[in-house]
Amino acid sequence: MFRENFPISMPRFTRTGFNVLVTFGLAVINSGCGEAPQAKFKYRPTTEDLIPEANKAVVKTLTEDFGTPEKLVAWERFPVDYGGVKGTVAANDGPAGAFSVTLDGDAGKIAKGASLLWVTGSQAGGKSAEATVKSFNAVTKTLQLASASTAPVAGDRFIVAFGEDMQLGRVVYMKNCMHCHGVTGDGDGPTGKFLNPRPRDYRNGKFKFTSTQSQEKATRDDLHRIVQYGIPGTYMPSFLLLGKRETTAVVEYVRWLAIRGEFEKRFVEELTNDYSESVIVDSIKKAQASYEEKKRNKEEAEKPLSESKAKKEAAAAFKKYVDDKELDGAIEETANLLAAAWTQSETPEVSVVPTSQRVEDTPESRERGRLLYMSNTTKCYTCHGPTGRGDGAATEDFWDKPGTSVKFEKRGLHDEWGNPLKPRNLTLGQYRGGRRPLDLFRRIRAGIKGTPMPAFGETVLKDPQVWDVVNYVMSLPYQQKQPTAVKHPAEVVAKNEEKPAN
Amino acid sequence: MSTLNPTIDHADHADHGGHGHDHAHKQSFISQYVFSTDHKMIGKQFLITTLLMMMVGGGLALAVRWQLARPWERMPIFGDTVFGADGGQISPDAYTMLFTMHATVMIFLVIIPVLAGAFGNFLIPLQIGADDMAFPTLNMLSYWFMWPAIFLFGASFFMYGGGPAAGWTSYPLLSLLREAAPGSGDAQTLWLLGLTFVGVSSMMGSVNYMTTIINMRAPGMTLFRMPLTIWSMFITAILQAFALPVLTAAGFMMVADRLLGTCFFVPSGIVVNNAPPTVGGGQTLLWQHLFWFYSHPAVYIMLLPAMGMVSDMLACMCRKPVFGYKPMVYSMAAIAGLGFIVWGHHMFISGMNPALGMTFMVSTIMIALPSAIKTFNWIGTIWGGRVQFNTVMLYCIAFVSMFIIGGLSGIFMAAVPVDIYIHDTYFIVAHFHYVIFGATLFGVFGAIQFWFPKMYGRMMNETVGKIHFVLTFIGFNCTFYPMHMLGIAGMPRRYADPYHFPYLEHLLPLNQFMTASAFLMGMAQFLLLGNFFYSMYFGPKCGRNPWGANGLEWTAPSPPGHGNFDVLPIVYHGPYEYGSPVSGDKDFLMQTEYVPLAQRVAAEEHH
Amino acid sequence: MHWWFPGDGNAYSTLGGKIDDLFYLILVIVSVTFVGTSAALGYALWRGAAIKADEKVWFSHGSHSLEVIWTIVPSAVLLFIALYQLDVWAEYRMKGFAKEKDGSPKIITVVAEVTARQFEWRIRYPANGKPLKPTPQPDDIYSVNELHVPTGGLVSITLRTDDVQHAFFVPMLRVKQDAVPGKMIPVWFDATMPGNYEMLCAELCGWGHYKMKAMLVAQSADDFEAWKDKASAEQFDDGYRKPAE
Structure with a gap:
């Protein structure tokens, strides 16, 4: 089944202690001021721009297959670990509602009251299929359900506590990440707009600092690393002490948000050309202009459609598009593409691993690296500057917006998200993607995704050459600095305060 | 004790002529x-x-x-x-x-x-x-x-x-x-x-x-x-x-x-x-120094007037002179003087010269002394008095007792080593709320009740006042007392979410209790507002001196007209001659009331 | 319900123990005072309520001797509290600058430079066997939100901030010091027991003030060195693994 998705049950997440204490009119405030607003996923402007029929279809697809922040839906098509213990019925020979099972994983999560979901067999698919675990005997591997009506047969697949990790990830995300990255993962949370650089917008499916090749997605480990150690020089702090389970869960949730966002993006891109209001209006305007031009030249011309008529036509075309199952085709195609991409990123083949050891960090190696840095094969200096201060000539130019001939309003480089971007000042010793030589190797070999930092393939730089550049770059912070007007205060003060320390 | 007899000879006349007095000052609404x-x-x-x-x-x-x-x-x-x-x-x-x-x-x-x-x-x-x-x-x-x-x-x-x-x-x-x-x-x-x-x-x-x-x-x-x-x-x-x-x-x-x-x-x-x-x-x-050079004295600006008003009200409600009038004045002056040289105690761990911490600690701890003297004098004032347990008195008692707690908790943070730990924790929050809310604001609530008759010529409702007092007092203590515990448990101030620190997780129920109490306290303030505005128009009318107090303000009409007094008052006594033997059968002696020498001598001999 | 000092209530540093002792000393003095004054207040009110309307009150403007007593006694107690504290404070903040008895400068090992920034702690250690330099060195070891220190004896950290004011706070050790922009502040303390102690920011540093969750890991000197070696190896990992033969 292609669109196999399951709703994830709402978490039980109440603070009873508080509710008990609320005796003095507080309950009125809590419940009496109308319905609590629901957290919502925002849609892209391109989605909002579709004609109402198409927009409705997109929103319906997204809501059915991904749910809302309050009520998540798991789309099994995607390589996301939603959590839960999977198992197979070994035999159904006990009393009613009890059967022995073989579990795929650890049984630790199976507790009384956990929900059970049938994946295959006669119970699967139906609305009433959700069952509740009454008890689980870890020794005999017997599962007792609360209701005795289910009668599975051996070989039926099920999941217990499905979506548990996803729920946890959502809770962690809403507590720790949402204020900057936004509920949708669009980098536009309430605090996000005040930060420089702007928080990542996951909806392009791109993460900057990864261990994979330049066209690949990020791996779980990459995201895990970023969550754990943060990104120095930005507002992304280190969540080292978040807890192992929470970190894993939130990484999974972020991947899911990225998939959801990119699904929306790609799916809508399919529709934009034909069913976007602004495209329709634009084409009518153009047609109107040429019609008037022709009329002025006394040529034969067909009067273009009125705007409302054109929209009606588009709506009719969209209905046909749906009826011809082309919409479903587009959904399937997009989903397949994303599923494949995110699955592939986890395979070792796409991981960037040096084939040779780091070249010994000698002055000669650094010099070779410096020459490469200044060479026209790499052109590092054009952005990072001849002294590595991130002040290369490229930062003074006006650049085109990607895919258009319109220039950015601000001088300097921009990333794929349209935010101004400064090339890293390499003399600070601050490495956003990590300070291991391996990390720097990967930055050079695979580039930084979504930014003008390119990937230097094997044909441009051999592995030892990359290591030379790495050695050179890593030596930059410790070189004799050129005197500057402003001395770092820490150095000045440090001299005075060294005494007690020594 | 509602209306007492006017105490100056021409008061009767003035009462009748009260409205006529400001005939010359017809003013527009603006x-x-x-x-x-x-x-x-x-x-x-x-x-x-x-x-x-x-x-x-x-x-x-x-x-x-x-x-x-x-x-x-x-x-x-x-x-x-x-x-x-x-x-x-x-x-x-x-x-x-x-x-x-x-x-x-x-x-x-x-x-x-x-x-x-x-x-x-x-x-x-x-x-x-x-x-x-x-x-x-x-x-x-x-x-x-x-x-x-x-x-x-x-x-x-x-x-x-x-x-x-x-x-x-x-x-x-x-x-x-x-x-x-x-x-x-x-x-x-x-x-x-x-x-x-x-x-x-x-x-x-x-x-x-x-x-x-x-x-x-x-x-x-x-x-x-x-x-x-x-x-x-x-x-x-x-x-x-x-x-x-x-x-x-x-x-x-x-x-x-x-x-x-x-x-x-x-x-x-x-x-x-x-x-x-x-x-x-x-x-x-530099900012911290300048800011606290004002803001520490400001703490006393936020406290001293309440101290003064409470002294007035306590004497009146206990029908007894203020105990140690001059020591009260001197200790206020001492608080003000010392108040200028203690600002550094907000900056013990700010990285200023640690030697300064020592001097600031000594001056800070010594500022507790005049506060202690005042507290003892308030208790001395109540001691042996005939206490009227009305709303005003309840607020004054709350003022004194909350000030004791607030003052004593201040000693912890005045001690620099202990302050290393409790600085910027909820202990501080507890301390200043006890002083500013527990003391000052309770004093203000009492003062509103006490001087309201003089402001609007009507009394505020006693029952509502007492309910407001009880709810506020309970709400206040349930909200702020636990903050001491939070501080000792190491919960820092200004945290939007302290509970993701494992060592603070267990404080959530306590915080929820405090929030519930805070809401109780918040809701109770509507009683005060209601009482205030209702009494302004519908409270029972009162005479010039509903409390039997001694101050000059009580010789003026309620509310006083433009220019305040019917005649220029002449002062013969201190403000706290309650229960004086020379006052005859009254238990108060207004500042304007002249007692003939013979009467005074007789009373003194009797004494 | 545990509404007292964090953890098991004990301080895990020598200084912390002294702070706790002072705290309890003040607590006793303050409790006695509180009970005494409250009892006096309560008794006065109780007696005041009992006096009948026609009864004469105690007409008194005060008592000189009482004023003298309750000036001198509290001031003695307060002075005692003040002077008794001085030594602990001196030990925490000043004696590190003083010389040893024989005139040699006091030596407290500087283990790390702790840099607070919005909203995390970045920590820099010197490589094993080297002293901490004020400027970064190529072989320095870095960690984030995890400060490792050796136990046994005083250690010092250099506290600084990258941006706004922060404060270094380790509740279990009772250590707190503001990190002031433009300053490098030495902070010394000891951890008496190996273990993990929570470390946080105690001075408002912006919207993410509460996010600065970190851990102080106290280990024996050997473990500390071993950890540094391990961290160093990890930090200089080039990712190259010999292919399995």
């Missing part, structure tokens, strides 16, 4: 109620404004408490309207804004103006026997300078990035660099300008109070016959006059840093939010 130069009207304007501001500040506090009880869950009203798309949970910068503005409103728009502005204005001329303040127009201006401040503080909420969010102390660089916090943009500039307006307002008041108290006392009103209220207002005015310029200057320096690029408080080379590095060789600690 000049009588809005731009009034009458100290009584200005006092009432201050009082009502501050009471309303108290509700605003209280609302902000409840929002803060909500977040601490239910972190990252839907917050009604505020969260619903501003953060609806996020499910109503507020953002962390909104939380910092909430507590910053709670403190700002409560300190600058409630506590300071309600004491000096409302009661200072209303009581000073009445209690010293003057017909008005020395500079009535200046007085009017001091009220109307509050409003720009209110508008600036209010407008700061609507700036890009929300209200100021650097705490009421506004430590640079957080408050100074635009990039450091969303609220440090224009909102912070407006906040600083608002602060300046509040400062100017206070300064005009304090100049006025000093002049009035020195120059305009009635005949016979020697310095040591002044009620302690007047003494406290006098000392407060001096404190303010000397400390405030420092804050105003510091505020302008910060504004200059922000707008003109001077670098008084900015060290060089600091990079915040990837903005260009700062230039200039300033010092962030």
Whole structure:
């Protein structure tokens, strides 16, 4: 089944202690001021721009297959670990509602009251299929359900506590990440707009600092690393002490948000050309202009459609598009593409691993690296500057917006998200993607995704050459600095305060 | 004891002629109620404004408490309207804004103006026997300078990035660099300008109070016959006059840093939010020194007048002279004097010279001494008195006992080593709420009940007053006492979500209990407002001296007309001659009441 | 319900123990005072309620000797509290600058430079066997939100901030010090027991103030060195693994 998705049950997440204490009119405030607003996923402007029929279809697809922040839906098509213990019925020979099972994983999560979901067999698919675990005997591997009506047969697949990790990830995300990255993962949370650089917008499916090749997605480990150690020089702090389970869960949730966002993006891109209001209006305007031009030249011309008529036509075309199952085709195609991409990123083949050891960090190696840095094969200096201060000539130019001939309003480089971007000042010793030589190797070999930092393939730089550049770059912070007007205060003060320390 | 006999001969006459008295002062609505130069009207304007501001500040506090009880869950009203798309949970910068503005409103728009502005204005001329303040127009201006401040503080909420969010102390660089916090943009500039307006307002008041108290006392009103209220207002005015310029200057320096690029408080080379590095060789600690040089004395500005008023009320409600009048005056003066050399105790761990910590510790601990003397004297005042357990007295008792707790908890943080641990924890929050709310605000509630008859000629409702007292007292203690525990458990201040620290997780239920209590306390304040406005129009009418008190204000009609007194009062006694043997069958002896020599001699012999 | 000092209530540093002792000393003094004054207040009120309307009150303007007593006694107690504290404070903040008895400068090992920034702690250690330099060195070891220190004896950290003011706070060790922009502040303390102690920011530093959750890991000197070696190896990992033969 292609669109196999399951709703994830709402978490039980109440603070009873508080509710008990609320005796003095507080309950009125809590419940009496109308319905609590629901957290919502925002849609892209391109989605909002579709004609109402198409927009409705997109929103319906997204809501059915991904749910809302309050009520998540798991789309099994995607390589996301939603959590839960999977198992197979070994035999159904006990009393009613009890059967022995073989579990795929650890049984630790199976507790009384956990929900059970049938994946295959006669119970699967139906609305009433959700069952509740009454008890689980870890020794005999017997599962007792609360209701005795289910009668599975051996070989039926099920999941217990499905979506548990996803729920946890959502809770962690809403507590720790949402204020900057936004509920949708669009980098536009309430605090996000005040930060420089702007928080990542996951909806392009791109993460900057990864261990994979330049066209690949990020791996779980990459995201895990970023969550754990943060990104120095930005507002992304280190969540080292978040807890192992929470970190894993939130990484999974972020991947899911990225998939959801990119699904929306790609799916809508399919529709934009034909069913976007602004495209329709634009084409009518153009047609109107040429019609008037022709009329002025006394040529034969067909009067273009009125705007409302054109929209009606588009709506009719969209209905046909749906009826011809082309919409479903587009959904399937997009989903397949994303599923494949995110699955592939986890395979070792796409991981960037040096084939040779780091070249010994000698002055000669650094010099070779410096020459490469200044060479026209790499052109590092054009952005990072001849002294590595991130002040290369490229930062003074006006650049085109990607895919258009319109220039950015601000001088300097921009990333794929349209935010101004400064090339890293390499003399600070601050490495956003990590300070291991391996990390720097990967930055050079695979580039930084979504930014003008390119990937230097094997044909441009051999592995030892990359290591030379790495050695050179890593030596930059410790070189004799050129005197500057402003001395770092820490150095000045440090001299005075060294005494007690020594 | 309702209306007592008028105590001066021509009082009867004056009562009847009371309305006729201000026949010459027919005033338009605007000049009588809005731009009034009458100290009584200005006092009432201050009082009502501050009471309303108290509700605003209280609302902000409840929002803060909500977040601490239910972190990252839907917050009604505020969260619903501003953060609806996020499910109503507020953002962390909104939380910092909430507590910053709670403190700002409560300190600058409630506590300071309600004491000096409302009661200072209303009581000073009445209690010293003057017909008005020395500079009535200046007085009017001091009220109307509050409003720009209110508008600036209010407008700061609507700036890009929300209200100021650097705490009421506004430590640079957080408050100074635009990039450091969303609220440090224009909102912070407006906040600083608002602060300046509040400062100017206070300064005009304090100049006025000093002049009035020195120059305009009635005949016979020697310095040591002044009620302690007047003494406290006098000392407060001096404190303010000397400390405030420092804050105003510091505020302008910060504004200059922000707008003109001077670098008084900015060290060089600091990079915040990837903005260009700062230039200039300033010092962030300088702000802390300047700020606390005002704001520590300001704590006493927020406390001394309440002390004075409570002394007045206690004596009256215990029908007994204040115990140790002069020691009370001297200890207030000592508090004011020492108050100038203790500011460093806010900065024990700020990185200033540690040797200074020692001197500041000694001076800080010694400032507890005059406070202790005052407490003992209050107890001495109650001792052996005939205590009237009415609402006023209840508030005064609450004042004394809450002040004892607040004062004693101060010793912990005055001790530098202990302060290393409890600095910037909830222990501090508990301490200053016990002093500012527990002491000052309870004193103010009592004073409202006590002087309301003089303000409006009607009594406030006793039963509602008592209910309000009980609810507020319980709510207050249940909210703030546990904060000591939070502080000892190491919960830092100003945390939007302390519970993701494992060692603080278990404090959530306690915080929820405190929030519930805070809501109880918040709701109870509507009783006060209701009582206040209801009694203004429908309370039982009262005579000149409903409490049987001695002060000059009680010889004037209720409410006093323009010019206050029917005749110029002449003062023969101190303000606290309750239960005096020479007073005959009454248990009080008004300051204007002349006792013939023979009677005095007889009483003395009898004594 | 554990509403007292964090953890098991004990301080895990020598200084912390002294702070706790002082705290309890003040607590006793304060409790006695509180009970005494409250009892006096309560008794006075109780007696005051009992006096009948026609009864004469105690007409008194005060008592000189009482005033003298309750000036001198509290001031003696307060002075005692003040002077008794001085030594602990000196030990925490000043004696590190003083010389040893024989005139040699006091030596407290500087283990790390702790840099607070919005909203995390970045920590820099010197490589094993080297002293901490004020400027970064190529072989320095870095960690984030995890400060490792050796136990046994005083250690010192250099506290600084990258941006706004922060405060270094380790509740279990009772250590707190503001990190002031433009300053480098030495902070010394000891951890008496190996273990993990929570470390946080105690001075409002912006909207993410509460996010600065970190851990102070106290280990024996050997473990500390071993950890540094391990961290160093990890930090200089070039990712190259010999292919399995």
